[in-house]
Amino acid sequence: MVIHMLQLLEDTRKLSMFTAYNTNVDAIVYLKGEMIQKLIDEFGAEAVRRRMEEYPREIREPLDFVARLVHALKTGKPMAVPLVNEELQSWFDSHFNYDVERMGGQAGIIANLLANLGFRKVIIYTPHLAKRQAEMFVRKPNLFYPVVEDGKLVLRHPWEAYREGDPVKVNRIFEFRAGTTFKLGDERIVVPFSGRFIVSARFESIRIYTEEKLKPFLPEIGLMSDGAILSGYQGIKLRYSDGKDANHYLREAKKDILLLKREKDVKVHLEFASIQNRTLRKKVIYNLFPLVDSVGMDEAEIAYVLSALGYEKLAERIFTYNRIEDTVLGGKILIDEMNLELLQVHTIYYIMYIAHADNPLSEDELRESLELATTLAAARASLGEIRSQEDFRVGLSVPYNKRGEYVKLRFEEAKRRLRTKEYKLVIIPTRLVQNPVSTVGLGDTISAGAFTSYLAMLKRKEHPRG
Incomplete structure (x- = not known):
């Protein structure tokens, strides 16, 4: 298994990724x-x-x-x-x-992680790039920020692209x-x-959008990328003092996704985060989920989403009892209603993929992708930060959590009780570090590891060796 994991990581590192929008200083x-x-x-x-x-x-x-x-x-x-x-x-x-x-914020954390792992190219976009923020990015030659110069798209290192006066x-x-x-x-x-x-x-000056002059170059960025990870929509406000509102920013967000996909069908993953306001949560779900291929969230967030879609009793059961069976049922509803290719749910004790039965990857391959994700997160928890691909090996020595066998048992029970023939369902226990150096960004690490390894395996299918 170790050789398998290391080979998958090597294949994953050959990818070029685009990530946007939210960064902050913690x-x-x-x-x-x-x-x-x-x-x-x-x-x-x-x-x-x-x-x-x-x-x-x-x-x-x-x-x-x-x-x-x-x-x-x-x-x-x-x-x-x-x-x-x-x-x-x-x-x-x-x-x-x-x-x-x-570095804080999902897009920033993921960009630094992928750059440190040695991905072929990592393009990070955030609409606000003050010097203090730019200095939080790792100084790696594979990390870029898109700027427009003389009407052309130019990729600069983030620490060369900051703007004085940005919030x-x-x-x-x-x-x-x-x-x-x-x-x-x-x-x-x-x-x-x-x-x-x-x-x-939560300031008015911080917004989630793509600058007008960069927007026309999103198809070009899409062409350069094997996949895109988008996040930060929880930062949108319902209304702003200048008359703009959430509808305006979500319309623009939809345009961005369609532009990224215009020249080729680049796979887009949306990393969801809890949105307390139910109205805003509903707007994000209905506007953006149908346009993306993959969504990542934790078990509380799946309950929030189901509640917004009108499945109050199921959401309440997930909040109250946290049973695997209810999460599986909720995941099935979500990929059907939103026509998602892939849903990834991460919790402290397990990670799960739910896909339709016609997904090109086998359940074993999907399991391998989740294994890479939990190993990556275990390495980050052990070290506090992943600074190179060699750090991945640290995660391989972290044991699975003590509830691992119980998780597998409950999952098999859930599969027997629910109609699952039309789906591919995979669950693995997490590798759990007893005394983590840091827990910040572990969910983002799992999602980035899962989505990028999923893409790497899709590419293997399209271009088999030899």
Whole structure:
């Protein structure tokens, strides 16, 4: 199996990939008790307590942040709260020294991963490329950013293509540890669990689109690429102050996909992320899913999608019981209603492919693709980052999770109980790292590894050796 995996990785690295749209800077702070105390003292315990009771859903002023942070620390639950006031960025920068700054956003994480693995060509596009963002990209000669010069498409390295004055999206991540103590007035608080509090930037200036001058060159980019991985649509707002709305940006997104596919049928994968607003979620699903070939998501996201499509009871069952049988049923509905070629669902304990029975790859080949994906993610979890194709071998020594046999058993039961003749269904347990160096980007790594190895095997079918 090891030789098989290494050979598949070699074939996969021969691909050229296009990825867009969302990148950001993840600025990480490791919280200490005295830092939290200083924030409470700045605003006063009583004011913080009052604001905690109000439970602000967005961060519009510093007190909103402190109140939601203390609430997260008190419960020990990981949380993400949107920052909607762009002017507050300077307040955060003056109050915190960031311990780590790294690439964030699905498109950025995937571009760096594929470039480090040594793919033939990786073209990354993000509509905003400030210098601070450009410096987050790895300095590899196979990584390019598309620019238009003298009416022609030119590929530059991202660190040569940045634009002064472009906005930068910074997500601030406050990592907290169990046992951290501080006082809220007379109340002594001990953080019960380790976790993270994310202040996610949701500014009007950050949008998901392709610049008008680049749009006509998308067919050319499609010709250069074996596949495209698109993400970031969760960043679209329903309405903007300039009169534009989600419909405008989704119409443009549809045009982009059709332009990429105009000169050749380049396979497009959409990496889905949770969209809290049901109306927006529905718009993204109905507008974009029917145009792409492949979609990747986790089990919570499949429940969100099914809920938006009107399958409330099934969505509720997935949320409540998390049974493989319900996820398989939901996946069947999704590939039929949206006419997808491939659906990939990743969870902590298993990864699954659902395809129609006429998919050109066999179930064994689909299984091999998922094996590569979980091995890649295990290497990333073990090392924190994949810096070369040699790092892949680290993932091969990570064992499958302890629930592996149970997962296989439940999957076989589900296949017996559900009508599956018209489908190819494949599931594998994940390789699980006990003490990961980092968990950021593991879902993106699985999706990128699965989709690119799927493409590599399709190419093998089209051009068999010899």
